[in-house]
Amino acid sequence: MTNDPYFIDFPGRIKAIQREMAADGIDVYLGSRLRTLSWTTDAFFPWRSYIVIPAEGLPTAFTFVIDAARAADESWLDTDHVLGFAPMGGQDQIFAISGLILNHLKGKKGVVGVEAGMSNYLPEGNLTHYEYQAFETALPGIKLVNALDIIDRLSLIKDEGTINRFRKAGQMADAGHVAVYNAIKNGGFKKYTETEIAGIAAMGMREAGSVWEWSFTGGNEIASGYRTGFMGGACTPPTDRKLQPGEPLMVDLHSTFKLGLGDHTHNYLLAPATDRQKWHAKNFVDLVALVLKTYGPGVSPSSLADKMMIFCEERGFAEYMVPGFEHGIGMLGDEWRIGRNDGPFPYWTNPDHIYEPSEMLICALQYACPDENIGFRYENAILITKDGCETMSKYPLAVEVVE
Numbered sequence: 001m002t003n004d005p006y007f008i009d010f011p012g013r014i015k016a017i018q019r020e021m022a023a024d025g026i027d028v029y030l031g032s033r034l035r036t037l038s039w040t041t042d043a044f045f046p047w048r049s050y051i052v053i054p055a056e057g058l059p060t061a062f063t064f065v066i067d068a069a070r071a072a073d074e075s076w077l078d079t080d081h082v083l084g085f086a087p088m089g090g091q092d093q094i095f096a097i098s099g100l101i102l103n104h105l106k107g108k109k110g111v112v113g114v115e116a117g118m119s120n121y122l123p124e125g126n127l128t129h130y131e132y133q134a135f136e137t138a139l140p141g142i143k144l145v146n147a148l149d150i151i152d153r154l155s156l157i158k159d160e161g162t163i164n165r166f167r168k169a170g171q172m173a174d175a176g177h178v179a180v181y182n183a184i185k186n187g188g189f190k191k192y193t194e195t196e197i198a199g200i201a202a203m204g205m206r207e208a209g210s211v212w213e214w215s216f217t218g219g220n221e222i223a224s225g226y227r228t229g230f231m232g233g234a235c236t237p238p239t240d241r242k243l244q245p246g247e248p249l250m251v252d253l254h255s256t257f258k259l260g261l262g263d264h265t266h267n268y269l270l271a272p273a274t275d276r277q278k279w280h281a282k283n284f285v286d287l288v289a290l291v292l293k294t295y296g297p298g299v300s301p302s303s304l305a306d307k308m309m310i311f312c313e314e315r316g317f318a319e320y321m322v323p324g325f326e327h328g329i330g331m332l333g334d335e336w337r338i339g340r341n342d343g344p345f346p347y348w349t350n351p352d353h354i355y356e357p358s359e360m361l362i363c364a365l366q367y368a369c370p371d372e373n374i375g376f377r378y379e380n381a382i383l384i385t386k387d388g389c390e391t392m393s394k395y396p397l398a399v400e401v402v403e
Helices: 010-024 034-041 065-074 093-105 129-138 149-154 160-184 194-207 225-229 275-294 301-315
Strands: 028-031 050-054 060-064 082-085 111-114 143-146 221-224 248-257 260-270 326-329 360-369 374-385 388-391 399-402
Touching: 010 034, 010 050, 010 149, 028 034, 028 093, 034 050, 034 060, 034 149, 050 093, 060 065, 060 093, 065 082, 082 093, 093 129, 111 129, 129 143, 160 194, 160 248, 160 260, 160 360, 160 374, 160 399, 194 221, 194 248, 221 225, 225 248, 225 360, 225 374, 248 374, 260 275, 275 301, 275 360, 275 374, 275 388, 275 399
Parallel strands: 028 111, 060 082, 111 143, 260 399
Antiparallel strands: 028 050, 050 060, 221 248, 248 260, 260 374, 326 360, 360 374, 374 388
């Protein structure tokens, strides 16, 4: 064992995958999703990448040749097990990977598990139609089967090292919020654009140790004025729009620590704030507080949504709420879908998935009133505990009026 709070037993993860492969009758696993690369290698693979996991022994990761040395340096795998592919004779990814698979099969026919499906998440990494056909041609007589559920079921419950990485990333997001508040208080907001706010937040998080503003929807997402009211927004890359008195400001920050992800949104009203704006703000804060109080074992996305929408209707603001309150989260690349591929809509969250202790997700709420040019967002990584939930970001829940 190790005293490192961020330790993850990656060799143990590979052995767990191999046990699942044996149970499912899979001889070699070909992973292509970003979440799979993160969960198995402990390194960031931004280029098209793959990992080949044999029935026994170490896996081998493949990435674009220009990044292989860096990825090997960061991974627990050695340089013999992080290889580069290139557009040269005998060195392209299909040739190199199929050759290794055939070597693992030792001339026998067998079954190769691949990752195929769909996602609303752009860099998911499912095997493309062309790649599937190319591997079929390069592996004659070998059966390709969809096996992505192996990784998904093994990664559902988070180990302590992963949880601690998320806790640390949450602290880094908080540092970004402190930097933003110090910049905008006492009328300071009048000097800045949304893009400059994003930069101030990034600097604060980097000083705290964050290595990347990880979101694929715009890094740090900053919205002011009418842009906060985009119904169902959840994608507000900053613009050169100046912050204005009398408007809302939404600051959604994304930090990264050892492939653990910090995600937290804080909202402001830039003075002067009207009573109507404060009414919207109170609705939102009260709802977020109730959501966080409700999470725990035995809750499902659908049961949570039903309860929250009743609250919204009783308070008279249901029309401003997007009726979804969370999305999935894991190590870098594991976003959106909660649980496994076992719901009524293939490759989407099962709305009746029952949360268990040590699952993680992003508590995500969007309140939008576009007719009044106002909206709020809340995102925070949470851990399901035995009797509730723990938030990774500790920044105080409020919609602050900044004078």
